[in-house]
Amino acid sequence: MILTQYIFVGLLLLGAIGFALAPLAVVLLVAPVKRSKSKSDTYECGVLTTGETWIRFRIQYYIYALMFVVFDIETVFLYPWAVAYGGLGTFALIEMVVFLALLSVGLAYAWAKGVLRWV
């Protein structure tokens, strides 16, 4: 019963891909094609592009991604706790307070170390 519902997700996935590709197919039929050298240049405000674009990017984004992974996993733990909370009682609340406190300490540490400062 539950697994068969995912059939609809599969149907919707295929349908959505088709819905996205269909107008692009129509474009192939009706739209004009006039290629030229300058048209296929990279558009950077009319100035010729210099240097390589696919470079190693700054570390700051990586640190934010790490923070995100930490908090996303926290959520993965929070969800089942929240679903079962009604049947668990006060002890579960205390446990979760401890868990959240640990994570908050982590956030505060990152904050104090200047990880959250955008430079």
Next chain:
Amino acid sequence: MNLAFSTAWPVLWAQQATQTAWLDEPMLLGISRQWVIWIAWLALGFFGLFPGIVAYMVWAERKVAARFQDRIGPNRVGPLGLLQPIADAIKLITKENIVPGSADKVVHLLAPVLLLVSAFLTLAVIPFGFGGKVGNRLTGLTPIDLPSGLLYLIAVSSMSSLGIFLAGWASRNKYSLLGAMRAVAQLVSYEVPQVLATVPIILWTGSLSLVAILNHQVEFGWFIFSPPGFMAFVLLTIANIAEVNRTPFDLPEAESEIIAGYHTEYSGMRFGLFFLAEYLSVFSVSCLGTILFLGGGSLPLFDLRDLLSDNTTSFVFVNAITVGVFSVKVILYVFLMFWIRATLPRMRVDQLMAFAWKMMVPLSIINILIAAIWQEVVVGHNLNYIPVFGDTFRGWLVTVPLEIVAVFLVFWIHRVTREDSAPALASARRPAASLVR
């Protein structure tokens, strides 16, 4: 609420079993009912009505934004400019598709498709009305009622950051790459408070199914009527606006700095797909906010299910009311987003990231704890959320001061620890002052 775990589940399973039998019966040309319903959803809903809604949302936004700026807005194509979306679609389809010579061709094509797929998939679990009745439980006018619906919704909606990043990377354009990097940092940062803001609801409902969340609100009142619920609603709305890249969080496509951000190198219909996906996700986050906090299609103080109890009122009639109420709420939510867009200027990158991590994340964590207190005082005793005197009022008495203290605490910490503005402004002013002298 508190379904007693041992007794309630067999009953629910039995109900689902009877429903399954009903759905498996052949209906049309030997195709089972379930498949007919699904195909109808796809043909009429997902690939019929929803793109239409999205097209007219663009028209509505242009009209609303125009009014805010003391203009008239589109009024040339058809009465009130109502045919404008159709004209736009024709224009986009007949434009040449330009792919930059140095771009990664396959990924350049894949990125908008992925974004659109993500926007469509999120709508699969939204209950638009009350739908069929099984026992005492309304199953929701929804394509599928997954037991882990909310988790599924968050999972597929976070696919959009992948699509945006692929678009920016494949274009091989420096502005696109900057926009994509900003977008990923922003989407990832605001996803944390967005997800944390939904935890109180799961706590109170004891289920991840959006239908169960809707039914709980019909029973006990909308979640926005409780102090932690209101706080979670505000947090979720802000995070939603950031997740769909709209002003004041539209840094990934800031025209004045990085042309159009990640979709700089897209033109014609491929750009149209980005546009469609953006407005489709505006629609889906509005539906999400409505279902989670505003009680979906239910009316306050009046249970629409009472109309069904005497078996004379038809299901279609009740559902028409429900879908109407739901639409009004979604329209108001979308209008709120238009309003914010017309009012607020764009944020700075460092402000944007600081706002997510230093204010919204701590606030939503504290809010979860306050929600647990609300659960102990109010939800655990099966009380209605409207603050009548008595036990519910006790819950308000406990949680409202806590919420206020939490907000002040977070703002105060942010004010104490921030190291920019004041000295920076002072040093910026000094040369100007010397010029005057």
